[in-house]
Amino acid sequence: MPLELAIILPTLNERANLAPLLTRIEAALGETGWEVLIIDDDSEDGTADEARALAVSDGRVRVIQRIGRRGLSSAAIEGFCATAAPYAAVMDADHQHDPALLPLMLQSLKAGEADVAVASRFAEGASTKGWDNPDRERLSGIANRIARVMTGADLSDPMSGYFMLSTATARALVPRLSGIGFKILLDLLATSKAQLSVKEFPLNFSRRRAGESKLDRAIAFDFLAGVYDKTLGRVIPTRFALFGTVGAMGVVVHMAVLAMLYPGMTATFWKAHLIAVLVAMSFNFWLNNYLTYRDKRLKGGLAMLRGWIGFCATCAVGAFANLAVATLLESQGLFWALAAMAGIIIGSVWNYALSSRFVWGRF
Ligand SMILES: Nc1nc2c(ncn2[C@@H]2O[C@H](COP(=O)(O)OP(=O)(O)O)[C@@H](O)[C@H]2O)c(=O)[nH]1
Ligand SMILES: [Mg+2]
Structure with a gap:
């Protein structure tokens, strides 16, 4: 037949x-x-x-x-x-x-x-x-x-x-x-x-x-x-929406860690802030790995470590772009909150593009 x-x-x-x-x-x-x-x-x-x-x-x-x-x-x-x-x-x-x-x-x-x-x-x-x-x-x-x-x-x-x-x-x-x-x-x-x-x-x-x-x-x-x-x-691609949501949750984590460390005066502000940044980035990395990229989830100690380092590096670049855009717009006379929002959006698009390619992507 x-x-x-x-x-x-x-x-x-x-x-x-x-x-x-x-x-x-x-x-x-x-x-x-x-x-x-x-x-x-x-x-x-x-x-x-x-x-x-x-x-x-x-x-x-x-x-x-x-x-x-x-x-x-x-x-x-x-x-x-x-x-x-x-x-x-x-x-x-x-x-x-x-x-x-x-x-x-x-x-x-x-x-x-x-x-x-x-x-x-x-x-x-x-x-x-x-x-x-x-x-x-x-x-x-x-x-x-x-x-x-x-x-x-x-x-x-x-x-x-x-x-x-x-x-x-x-x-x-x-x-x-x-x-x-x-x-x-x-x-x-x-x-x-x-x-x-x-x-x-x-x-x-x-x-x-x-x-x-x-x-x-x-x-x-x-x-x-x-x-x-x-x-x-x-309108807004699913993965980016997830990535953005996870990022927003990272802000909450960041603030919580800062609130725990800083007012106790056991740490100077920059130290407390740095710890909060690291905790929030690690949290974001973990949650993105679990949800946003669940179909490409990194598993095993070494892969996770490499992914985490890559993610932190990506975020550092994104933070720089965020800062540059926000400062520029603010100095041009844009209302500070809008300048900050623009910086955040540019930073997250950047983070998303880079990490989806270099952390969870394959060449
Ligand atoms: N190729 C592929 N098959 C999958 C994947 N996830 C599940 N399956 C297969 O899809 C079918 C349904 O999955 P199963 O675990 O039985 O789900 P359940 O019946 O809803 O509990 C099974 O034959 C699985 O082996 C996947 O990511 N890729
Ligand atoms: Mg089944």
């Missing part, structure tokens, strides 16, 4: 889940007409090597190992662009998504019943018994409501990670997708100018087979970042 369907499996430490999942996919789809694309973000458990080992004896398996890049959404996008199949499904590699739905979804798309087939955890007949985190279920309910407003689609589960669509449709949207976070379906639906029609398939959501979830912790944050990106993100 000619190639009809690409199954895109974004993976992060899913080594033990791959071989059994292939068996289940084959049981659902038969021997031919499909391929599996494993898009691995350089997992430490050797997922990419395992995928290559499978691919050696199975031509239907392909591997894309990405180094220095992260993210479920961008992995799915990579898959849409790397296949010749007319249809593509995105699914978790951890067995939470039942491959038995694949042929039903494919049939329905081929029959023109909808533009997108979505496996829903909340449609009539679905079950979320395998869901061991009730907080997340509640959160998902709220997020779903927001998502429905954003996409205008009447969907019970717009946050589903299991769906299928024509690759041509997906590729046409790729240049305008935000590609951040993990809600690629939401991104596709919200980006398409023409409302995409959707058909839902009730999913029996299972427990993950092996390994652990990567999305539990920052999930609410990621969702909000995605919503921001699709709305105000066009």
Whole structure:
């Protein structure tokens, strides 16, 4: 049978889940007409090597190992662009998504019943018994409501990670997708100018087979970042907005440290101020590493130390630019508070540009 369907499996430490999942996919789809694309973000458990080992004896398996890049959404996008199949499904590699739905979804798309087939955890007949985190279920309910407003689609589960669509449709949207976070379906639906029609398939959501979830912790944050990106993100880029927010929090930290050290008179002002600067910069470095650049997070002692030094150096340059601009404007007769604001904005844009390239970037 000619190639009809690409199954895109974004993976992060899913080594033990791959071989059994292939068996289940084959049981659902038969021997031919499909391929599996494993898009691995350089997992430490050797997922990419395992995928290559499978691919050696199975031509239907392909591997894309990405180094220095992260993210479920961008992995799915990579898959849409790397296949010749007319249809593509995105699914978790951890067995939470039942491959038995694949042929039903494919049939329905081929029959023109909808533009997108979505496996829903909340449609009539679905079950979320395998869901061991009730907080997340509640959160998902709220997020779903927001998502429905954003996409205008009447969907019970717009946050589903299991769906299928024509690759041509997906590729046409790729240049305008935000590609951040993990809600690629939401991104596709919200980006398409023409409302995409959707058909839902009730999913029996299972427990993950092996390994652990990567999305539990920052999930609410990621969702909000995605919503921001699709709305105000066009005016002020998401990452810069985060960077600026973190910077503003750094000012608070700075003042708190100063208030603790200085009035006690245990330190002279400049010493207290210097300590406050160092604490605030370190705090900003840590928080930016945790949130703003969570997809490129530096890990390990050495990488963190190098990043911290780079960040401090960047901030020093930014502070200089800030001071120069503010002093110049003030001497030209601009009201002091406005001159200071202008300095702060120039300084932070500078810090942002430099640190995103030299601290969290790659050459
Ligand atoms: N390539 C890639 N895959 C990821 C990333 N984060 C999660 N995944 C994979 O995406 C799927 C869903 O993630 P999972 O941890 O199961 O999230 P959960 O089901 O929401 O708990 C799994 O197959 C993960 O291995 C990522 O940053 N890059
Ligand atoms: Mg999962």
